[in-house]
Amino acid sequence: MxxxxxxxxxxxxxxxxxxxxxxxxxxxxxxxxxxxxxxxxxxxxxxxxxxxxxxxxxxxxxxxxxxxxxxxxxxxxxxxxxRPDPESKDYDEYMHWLHYAEGSASLPFIMLPIANSFGKLATPLRRRVDYELGLNLRYINERLRGREFLLGAALTAADVQMSFVGELAVNFADVSTLPDLAAWVARFQARPAxxxxxxxxxxxxxxxx
Ligand SMILES: N[C@@H](CCC(=O)N[C@@H](CS)C(=O)NCC(=O)O)C(=O)O
Missing domain, CATH: 3.40.30.10 (Glutaredoxin)
Incomplete structure (x- = not known):
């Protein structure tokens, strides 16, 4: 077990x-x-x-x-x-999201409290963190436009892996211009499982x- x-x-x-x-x-x-x-x-x-x-x-x-x-x-x-059929093109997309979550998307969220803890001294770093946050969150939001979940109408394990990034976004970033991302978080958080x-x-x- x-x-x-x-x-x-x-x-x-x-x-x-x-x-x-x-x-x-x-x-x-x-x-x-x-x-x-x-x-x-x-x-x-x-x-x-x-x-x-x-x-x-x-x-x-x-x-x-x-x-x-x-x-x-x-x-x-x-x-x-x-998960999609491993022989399908969707599977390549699925692997992208599975790796992207920790490989790229979560990094600016790790850097954010570090930059904040240095106050004004960290202004250049904070600028870069804000840029990366915006870039990544807009990318995720775009992907979710017209889709219930990252691969389409059905939840996959890629949504589960990406969920932590979505949750960090709605809790620590300004998502007022990212309605598809915010709706996706609300959608998966409402699931019985x-x-x-x-x-x-x-x-x-x-x-x-
Ligand atoms: N990229 C790793 C990150 C693992 C990680 O940093 N986990 C955090 C919890 S969210 C942790 O264990 N923090 C406690 C510590 O660093 O001592 C993964 O996705 O598994």
């Missing part, structure tokens, strides 16, 4: 959501951030040397990095659900509903 090593208020929430969507049984091992540093506890390094969340264990192995975890769960436990994952994982401040 899959164990999700779940850090509170973190990216591992989306792994719980994916497992709920797929109705795959799983166990949750809870870890809590240090209240001052917000870092994960050292015991998570005993599961995987990076000590970050998410990490899952399954079949005697630890798998880290959300995109790799999502790909693993969908391939090994998902049947043919929540999303809510079941929060019941299982505990409070999650990025959820709006």
């Amino acid at each position: 899959i164990t999700v090593h779940h850090l509170n208020e973190s990216r591992s929430q989306r792994i719980l959501w994916l497992l709920e969507e797929l109705e795959v049984p799983y166990e949750v091992q809870f870890y809590f951030r240090d209240p001052h540093t917000k870092m994960a506890p050292a015991e998570l390094q005993r599961v995987h040397p990076l000590g970050k969340s998410p990490v899952i264990t399954d079949d005697g192995r630890a798998i880290a990095e959300s995109g790799a975890i999502i790909d693993y769960i969908v391939r090994r436990h998902g049947g043919d659900r929540l 999303y809510k079941a994952a929060i019941d299982r994982g505990g409070p999650y401040g990025l959820a709006r509903g």
